[in-house]
Amino acid sequence: MFLGEYSHSIDEKGRIAVPKKFRNELEKGLIITRGLDNCLFVFTDAEWQKLAEQLQKLPLTQASARSFVRLMFAGASEELLDKQGRISVPQFLREYAGIKKNVIVTGLFNRMEIWAEDAWTAYKQSAEENNSELAEQLAGIGII
Amino acid sequence: MFLGEYSHSIDEKGRIAVPKKFRNELEKGLIITRGLDNCLFVFTDAEWQKLAEQLQKLPLTQASARSFVRLMFAGASEELLDKQGRISVPQFLREYAGIKKNVIVTGLFNRMEIWAEDAWTAYKQSAEENNSELAEQLAGIGII
DNA sequence: ATAAATGTGGGGATAAGTGGGGAAATTGTG
DNA sequence: CACAATTTCCCCACTTATCCCCACATTTAT
Numbered sequence: 338m339f340l341g342e343y344s345h346s347i348d349e350k351g352r353i354a355v356p357k358k359f360r361n362e363l364e365k366g367l368i369i370t371r372g373l374d375n376c377l378f379v380f381t382d383a384e385w386q387k388l389a390e391q392l393q394k395l396p397l398t399q400a401s402a403r404s405f406v407r408l409m410f411a412g413a414s415e416e417l418l419d420k421q422g423r424i425s426v427p428q429f430l431r432e433y434a435g436i437k438k439n440v441i442v443t444g445l446f447n448r449m450e451i452w453a454e455d456a457w458t459a460y461k462q463s464a465e466e467n468n469s470e471l472a473e474q475l476a477g478i479g480i481i
Numbered sequence: 482m483f484l485g486e487y488s489h490s491i492d493e494k495g496r497i498a499v500p501k502k503f504r505n506e507l508e509k510g511l512i513i514t515r516g517l518d519n520c521l522f523v524f525t526d527a528e529w530q531k532l533a534e535q536l537q538k539l540p541l542t543q544a545s546a547r548s549f550v551r552l553m554f555a556g557a558s559e560e561l562l563d564k565q566g567r568i569s570v571p572q573f574l575r576e577y578a579g580i581k582k583n584v585i586v587t588g589l590f591n592r593m594e595i596w597a598e599d600a601w602t603a604y605k606q607s608a609e610e611n612n613s614e615l616a617e618q619l620a621g622i623g624i625i
Numbered sequence: 626a627t628a629a630a631t632g633t634g635g636g637g638a639t640a641a642g643t644g645g646g647g648a649a650a651t652t653g654t655g
Numbered sequence: 656c657a658c659a660a661t662t663t664c665c666c667c668a669c670t671t672a673t674c675c676c677c678a679c680a681t682t683t684a685t
Contacts, residue, residue, distance in 0.1 A: 346633075350673085354632050368484070389482070393590055403517065404608040411587035411594075413484045415502070420675070421632080429486050490643075494663090498642050564665060565642080 339444030344454070346439055351431060352423040356442055359449055360422050369426060371412035375456055377426070377434050379449040385413075426451070483588030488598070490583055495575065496567040500586055503593055504566050513574060515556035519600055521570070521578050522553075523593040529557075570595070 343356045355363060368385040372378035380388065392409055395402040412433070416424045426436070439454035452460070487500045499507060512529040516522035524532065536553060539546040556577070560568045570580070583598035596604070 348634065350635090352633090357631060389590060397517075400518075401611070404604070404611070407587070407589060407594075408605070408608050410484055410589045411486045413588075415482075415484055423632090425673080427485065492644060494645090496643090501641060563663095567642090569663085 338446055339449050340446075341444045343442040344439065345442055347426070347431070347436055350425065351428065352419070352425045353440060353442070353451065354421070354423045355418060355449075356444075357422065359442075359444065360418060363449075364418055367416055367418075367424065369414050369416055369424065369430065369451075371408060371430070371433055372450060374460055375434055375453075377430055377451040379424075379451065380447070384447050482590055483593050484590070485588045487586040488583065489586055491570070491575070491580055494569065495572065496563070496569045497584060497586070497595065498565070498567045499562060499593075500588075501566065503586075503588065504562060507593075508562055511560055511562075511568065513558050513560055513568065513570065513595075514554075515552050515574065515577050516594060518604060519578055519597075521574055521595040523568075523595065524591070528591050 339359055339362070341356070341358070345354050345356075347353050362381055363379070366382045368380045368382065370378050370380070389410075392406050395406055397403060397406075412430065414427050414430065418424060434451065435453040435456055436451070437453065441452045441454055441457040443450045443452070443457075483503055483506070485500070485502070489498050489500075491497050506525055507523070510526045512524045512526065514522050514524075532553075536550050539550060556574065558571050558574065562568060578595060579597040579600060580595070581597065585596045585598055585601040587594045587596065587601075
């Protein structure tokens with residue numbers, strides 16, 4: 338399970354160190370792809386398989402579904418950890434996430450996320466401001 | 482599985498290098514044909530077979546189905562990788578896709594696509610702008 | 626304080642992508 | 656049928672990117 342928040346950096350070759358705690362789950366292969374709010378999602382092969390099957394079922398004949406599927410599949414990349422436990426992030430994904438130098442790596446149960454540091458800071462702040470609303474919604478769902 | 486986005490170029494002889502990661506799946510033969518949204522589709526023989534069966538089931542009384550079937554079948558061309566892992570794209574397909582020099586090759590699970598660079602850039606941008614739908618689709622699939 | 630583990634940086638070997646010459650095959654024409 | 660013209664494909668050479676490896680820095684543990 339992926340948990341926690343880590344502050345790492347990307348080097349000139351586009352490599353990011355994966356937190357040690359996540360490496361065991363990812364060492365057999367991982368998929369990195371576009372996420373929401375301009376972050377990147379990282380899945381294990383098994384998790385990706387489930388997702389890919391769902392995506393593939395969407396109708397090719399519908400233009401909106403087609404563009405969505407294209408963004409997800411063309412925006413994905415199969416990677417392996419190098420001997421130092423890093424992944425290299427393709428340039429088009431770095432551009433998408435606005436990643437220059439400092440990144441935040443977070444764990445979210447079944448996936449890892451990679452954020453440009455300033456994007457993460459901004460996102461977290463706005464999320465905290467909406468915290469009370471959020472709590473109410475959660476209560477409605479019956480979590481708390 | 483075909484995944485990712487690659488920036489390649491076409492040479493004067495009409496050849497395009499297939500990304501290394503795709504070659505194993507395509508080395509036994511491939512079909513290249515007109516795709517949707519002015520790109521080219523590339524299938525393995527096996528995938529083409531499946532698709533051809535689907536196409537034959539379409540109701541030929543419907544004008545749109547008829548034209549779609551014509552598009553796919555009449556534009557299809559059987560190709561092999563050369564020893565450098567390239568395919569040569571017939572001229573009428575290059576014209577269809579508006580391919581001059583720079584192309585983007587994308588992986589879409591069971592097919593590869595070839596785009597003129599500027600066409601892909603434009604397509605991707607407009608797809609990203611419809612991001613709110615995207616989030617809803619993801620939620621529907623059960624990622625979040 | 627010392628040792629171990631984790632994260633970062635960069636040199637160098639290896640592989641991938643690109644361009645073009647020339648042989649073989651194909652087509653067309655006298 | 657012979658020969659020229661064109662196309663196709665194999666091969667070599669070059670450039671650029673990728674990956675492996677070693678080394679250092681920084682943090683954490685003993």
